[in-house]
Amino acid sequence: MLVFDRPKALCDVPLHYCPGCTHGIVHRLVAETIDELGIEGKTVGIAPVGCSVMAYDYFNCDMIEASHGRAPAVATGVKRSDPDNLIVFTYQGDGDLASIGTAETVHAAARNENITIIFINNAIYGMTGGQMAPTSLPGQVTQTSPYGRDPKLCGYPVKVCEMLSELEGPEYLERVTVNSVKNVRNAKRAIKKAFQNQIDGKGFSLVEVISSCPTNWGMTPQEALKWIDDKMIPYYPLGVYKDRSAGIFAHSQEASK
Amino acid sequence: MADKVLMKGNEAIAEAAIQAGCRHYFGYPITPQTEIAAYMAKRMPKIGGTFLQAESEIAAINMVYGVSAAGKRVMTSSSSPGISLKSEGLSYLAGADLPALVVNCQRGGPGLGGIQPSQSDYFQATRGGGHGDYHMIVLAPSSVQEMAQLTIKGFELADEYRMTSMILADGTIGQMMEPVSFDFEIKEQIEKPWATTGTKMARKHNIVNSLYLNPEQLEVTNIERYKRYDIIKEKEAIAEEYLVDDADIIVAAFGIAARVSKNAVNQARAEGIKVGLIRPITLWPFPEKAFRKAAEHAKQIICVELSMGQMIEDVRLSTECKVPVSLCYRVGGMIPTPDQVYQAIVEAAKKGEK
Numbered sequence: 235m236l237v238f239d240r241p242k243a244l245c246d247v248p249l250h251y252c253p254g255c256t257h258g259i260v261h262r263l264v265a266e267t268i269d270e271l272g273i274e275g276k277t278v279g280i281a282p283v284g285c286s287v288m289a290y291d292y293f294n295c296d297m298i299e300a301s302h303g304r305a306p307a308v309a310t311g312v313k314r315s316d317p318d319n320l321i322v323f324t325y326q327g328d329g330d331l332a333s334i335g336t337a338e339t340v341h342a343a344a345r346n347e348n349i350t351i352i353f354i355n356n357a358i359y360g361m362t363g364g365q366m367a368p369t370s371l372p373g374q375v376t377q378t379s380p381y382g383r384d385p386k387l388c389g390y391p392v393k394v395c396e397m398l399s400e401l402e403g404p405e406y407l408e409r410v411t412v413n414s415v416k417n418v419r420n421a422k423r424a425i426k427k428a429f430q431n432q433i434d435g436k437g438f439s440l441v442e443v444i445s446s447c448p449t450n451w452g453m454t455p456q457e458a459l460k461w462i463d464d465k466m467i468p469y470y471p472l473g474v475y476k477d478r479s480a481g482i483f484a485h486s487q488e489a490s491k
Numbered sequence: 492m493a494d495k496v497l498m499k500g501n502e503a504i505a506e507a508a509i510q511a512g513c514r515h516y517f518g519y520p521i522t523p524q525t526e527i528a529a530y531m532a533k534r535m536p537k538i539g540g541t542f543l544q545a546e547s548e549i550a551a552i553n554m555v556y557g558v559s560a561a562g563k564r565v566m567t568s569s570s571s572p573g574i575s576l577k578s579e580g581l582s583y584l585a586g587a588d589l590p591a592l593v594v595n596c597q598r599g600g601p602g603l604g605g606i607q608p609s610q611s612d613y614f615q616a617t618r619g620g621g622h623g624d625y626h627m628i629v630l631a632p633s634s635v636q637e638m639a640q641l642t643i644k645g646f647e648l649a650d651e652y653r654m655t656s657m658i659l660a661d662g663t664i665g666q667m668m669e670p671v672s673f674d675f676e677i678k679e680q681i682e683k684p685w686a687t688t689g690t691k692m693a694r695k696h697n698i699v700n701s702l703y704l705n706p707e708q709l710e711v712t713n714i715e716r717y718k719r720y721d722i723i724k725e726k727e728a729i730a731e732e733y734l735v736d737d738a739d740i741i742v743a744a745f746g747i748a749a750r751v752s753k754n755a756v757n758q759a760r761a762e763g764i765k766v767g768l769i770r771p772i773t774l775w776p777f778p779e780k781a782f783r784k785a786a787e788h789a790k791q792i793i794c795v796e797l798s799m800g801q802m803i804e805d806v807r808l809s810t811e812c813k814v815p816v817s818l819c820y821r822v823g824g825m826i827p828t829p830d831q832v833y834q835a836i837v838e839a840a841k842k843g844e845k
Contacts, residue, residue: 337546
């Protein structure tokens with residue numbers, strides 16, 4: 235008999251996320267993965283600064299709250315404190331990972347640090363009330379780009395998977411989304427792979443999850459999921475950007491092989 | 492290992508850290524402390540430890556945060572501009588009650604400043620440096636031997652009180668070579684049941700965190716932390732007192748300034764001037780009692796510093812301004828000569844006769 239139940243790695247507490255926010259789905263996928271791999275007792279999670287700052291109250295494994303953007307450095311420390319026994323993951327948003335924490339992200343990837351990163355890209359700063367993110371789309375209206383993001387003034391969005399795929403370091407980079415049942419199942423597969431890679435000692439694995447923020451996008455949850463299809467995915471194409479073990483590389487590395 | 496070895500102050504810190512059981516070091520090159528990183532880079536791989544050159548000072552202190560959260564002894568080192576970068580992390584370490592050892596081998600500032608010795612990060616070290624109400628234990632060695640000894644003490648105090656210990660050294664002591672003995676008694680490391688080492692499905696999950704959105708809770712947490720600080724102030728303040736008992740004039744100096752000052756005190760004593768030296772070894776907690784006691788008989792205090800006058804404020808506070816305190820200083824990487832300090836003592840003695 236199949237029973238739809240709460241994953242054991244997820245604490246039995248109400249989450250604080252807004253209605254329609256996809257953080258809840260991704261939390262669940264991470265927790266299911268931890269359950270299925272039987273690693274809760276050896277997993278340490280690193281929460282970011284941003285909407286998921288209180289993820290430390292939601293996952294049942296040991297948790298650390300990092301300062302803004304520094305989660306990959308903290309994870310590096312934790313992993314290296316006991317590399318044979320601990321499984322370490324960070325859970326970070328786009329402001330945290332792709333703006334203030336860019337250096338920590340890039341260098342953890344360059345070192346092929348054996349950690350797992352779950353990267354939530356919803357193209358906006360949620361917790362502070364909807365400001366422009368490094369991943370906000372050209373033309374996107376936010377509190378700090380009230381006339382729409384103008385690339386002439388503030389440049390272009392950072393495409394994290396594409397950027398990191400040019401590095402020799404990382405093992406696995408994939409972009410997924412969670413706006414449909416099919417996509418949620420695919421995201422689960424990617425997240426599980428990112429944890430399995432760490433268990434197998436393969437190294438830096440990052441899954442970028444294109445997510446929705448109905449509250450700060452000013453949409454209903456349904457409209458927000460559709461906006462992912464209409465606007466986000468054309469700019470941030472889904473797929474595997476690097477998988478060393480499967481022989482999938484970025485162009486420049488393909489050429490140099 | 493009772494034999495003495497000749498080494499640089501920075502190397503003595505690194506070797507002492509290893510002997511104290513530290514197996515994780517994260518750093519970033521900056522003069523004049525890079526010998527610590529170089530020593531660790533050589534030694535750590537040979538003893539199953541971790542040396543990692545981080546991408547920045549900020550990353551290094553956050554790697555320290557990670558290892559400390561996981562319950563292991565860990566350190567980083569830097570010099571003044573690098574410590575400014577680490578200050579965010581120092582505040583988070585304090586907020587999460589994590590132990591760590593951080594070395595600041597000071598150079599002249601502000602800004603990029605210079606690469607010669609300085610003591611101008613006294614305020615930054617003793618007042619916190621990062622944001623929020625917090626302190627670090629600040630230890631001020633004045634010899635290569637003390638670089639080693641205070642490193643071990645720093646780790647032990649950090650673990651005991653769950654906070655950062657900072658070795659506030661300077662370019663001179665970091666770079667100079669002296670014989671040093673590593674014949675230390677090292678205490679067994681204490682248990683850290685709060686550490687995030689994985690639940691092993693045997694306990695509730697541990698959380699290392701500095702976020703308290705409930706103001707009442709954050710207030711209580713701060714007050715509790717300050718109760719711990721009060722215990723440290725009561726128990727851990729140390730100073731070397733030299734010829735203080737009958738002194739009319741007290742020279743107050745730490746680190747390399749104290750080495751210079753001791754020569755001047757000896758010279759003045761030979762001239763019959765009743766002068767003594769108080770050398771704070773802990774800068775936080777500041778050895779207030781030593782100064783309060785001295786102020787009962789001393790008529791003047793001269794504070795000798797490689798700064799525009801920073802410790803002088805703590806000297807005035809701890810003596811409640813009962814005794815006039817003057818400043819004898821050099822800055823920018825310059826060091827006062829024994830003669831400059833001697834002249835300041837003679838000057839003070841003349842004033843006292845009037």
